[in-house]
Amino acid sequence: MLIETTGLTKAFGGLTAVDDVDVGIEEGKITAIIGPNGAGKSTLFNVISGFHSSTNGKITFNGEDITKKKAFNIAKLGIARTFQTTNLFEQATVMDNVVIGHRLRTKSGVFDALLQTPRLKREERACREKAEEVLTFVGLQKESDRLVSDISQEAKKRAAFAVALATDPKIVFLDEPAAGVNPEETGGLVALMRKMVNNGLTVCLIEHKMQMIMELADHIVVLNQGKKIAEGTPEEIQNNDTVIQAYLGGGEEAADAH
């Protein structure tokens, strides 16, 4: 397992958003985390990526304990993530947004800027090359000079992927990568996620679009009210009574799921 959580718990005041969850994410596979709204999926992401500290439990990455690490250090280890709202800087070009993604692999500081050191020049070039590489990878090389505010929602999603990829990650966590994107474009994003895995990356995603999950994921983890209620292959999940119960209990969620 590339990432493994044991007994992971996160409580906000009286509310336990993630409750004693054991999840394993296998290297080179696509793992999906599903569940009704408020199931604790995003919180789980936030805790793993170091955004929130866990109340209890343990997270390991490649066997190394990362439970107490800060978000930026976790990113340096090779764990990248995207947000539901892409969080890109709308008033800057796609390239400018992506170029900073590689900053964590550079060392230049204020004095390098003051003295215009060769190291700074070298690292700036490296960041730019990396950005070009990942923009090509996600298929945005043509849009690289456009303002983020001028590109489509689907292109923004790709740009957010590119920022994450520029950090040279081993695993990418994608928070609802296909939200707000129409069905044809969803297909393109699915292909891109497959391409990422084929290039040796590990992908873990939260998604509400069930059809997409069932054809994409190798492994599915189902959360409900903070607890893990099931996991397995798409077939196993589709035939799992507890999962069906949870979704039917969710009412409107069940209708959305198809």
Next chain:
Amino acid sequence: MDVLAQQLFNGLTIGSVYSLVALGLTLVYGILHIPNFAHGALYMVGGYVTLMTMTTLGLPYFVAMFMSILVVGGIAVLMERLVFHQLRHSPPIHDKIAAIGLLLFLETLVQLIWGADYRSMTTPFDDIVSFLGITVTTQRILIVVAAVLVMIALHLFLKKTMIGAAIIAMSQNREGAFLQGINANRVAMLTFFISGGLAAIAASISSPINLVYPGMGHLVILKAFVIIIIGGMGSVPGAIIGGYILGFSESLGATFISSDYSDIIAFVLLVAILTVKPQGLFAKGAH
């Protein structure tokens, strides 16, 4: 013992004024997440309107105060409509800069119209009464009583009326409230009106024991910010309790430490609090 009692009563009067100012600030913050730096200028305008209505129009104190509530409340609503509403999708730094711009404008405008002199406000409440070994003017008693009455009225309004409940709902969850069919614009305008009205009342009751001048809002607003950080940004009871805490600390600090530095107590308190708890006391957990 008498000195202590006297200072405690002073703390109660100062605290009453602080609480009223902080209440207006916290209501606006709760609804729109704007730290309204111009709130101190509203307080100052409130003082002037009351004073000028009394001196130039010759109207009685309470009528002048009522006028002041209407005028300042109106200015606050205009601020919301013309400025903060326009900036609702802008980065948070813009709200703050706009609020500073409003503050500078109002202050200079008042200075242009009425001059920079320090003025005193005389009211019918300058009798001196003694009880429990302390001697105070009736104005100070009025401050305490008026503040409590206003707080009770505000409490009843927020708890018992539909629109009051809407203000509370919106400060807890903007979008949720919006979905349930609350007119967010109306709530925002009303909140600004109440906020301005509270500032006008606070200035009207405190001016007779202080002075009226263009910079009278500077310290008050800074202290009100300290109070709502102590009490929790957006919390109504927090603003009241925080106001009295600060009032008592200042009056006791002035007696037992030094009156030169009594103004600094609030800021030292704030620096200490934010050093230990960067989210402020009583911060709601992250979502």
Next chain:
Amino acid sequence: MSMIKRNRIALIFLLVALMAPLFTDNQYYLYIVTLSFIWTIAVYGMNLIGGYTGQLSLAHAGFFAIGAYSLGLLTVDANVPYWFAFVLACLITTVVGFFVGLIALRTKEHFFAIYTLCVGYIIYLVIYQWDELTGGVRGLIGVPPPSPIGPISFESAESNYYLVLAFLVLVFVFMKFLTESLIGRTYVAIRNSEELAQTIGINTMRQKLVSFVISTFLAGLAGALYASFVRFLGPEISYTMTTFDMLTYLIVGGIGTLYGPLVGTFLIVTITQSLQFMEEYRMLIFGPLLVFLVIFYPRGIVGGIQMWKAKRQFKKRQKMKRTSSTSTHEGGD
């Protein structure tokens, strides 16, 4: 050649600034322009932390005053040699800035603005009340002018002008290098979204602290220059109103732009100083101007010009793409 071409605006500014004293004998004009250059340095500080890094600091008049009073007290009361005192003044401000930043930057957004506002007020109150040290309301009189460096002395208005200009050029070049480098981009990433910055591995606390410390250094440097230029210090330079003045310069010029502090400070300082009646009532115009700008032109004069140029360039490129079927990829900037 391309370096000259790329920096031609800056070079034109520099040329005009270098020649300016040749065209006027009016000492008062020179005085005002020198003063505006000093404030520009302080506004650059505010721009770095507020404009690029996105943390609105309202304590900068306080840091300016710490620099000014440090220099004043070290030279007047402690008889420290001028340039040594000058370096110490900058250093003292920077160290205070470091400790303030260490605590203040743990707070976010509104809390940071309120916190720094209060820090600024504390600095003012200390300067105002501690009259055995600072002279309180009476102020600090008789700050010496800069001591001669080799054969160059700084007695005349012209020599002071060139000294301040030299510092301004250094600060400008530093800001240009910094904001156009990867480090400046890192600050902008934090301004844009601190969440995202953290997830792409940026130690946001450390970066914000460095940015804040540099910004207080610049405020202190400006303060030290101010002290020996005006040669009298009063507590009002540390008052919140001074911070608000600086903020106005920044917003008018263009927050988060390289030329903004230069343009905004020069325009407003010269306009208010030349129209004396403006001095007292300037905020009647600048207050609404601030509001107007953040609603309609949040990036000020310079930001507005940049937007207009970017749009024009985009249109030109569209046109070129249409006329030539083979579009060439453009790298670098």
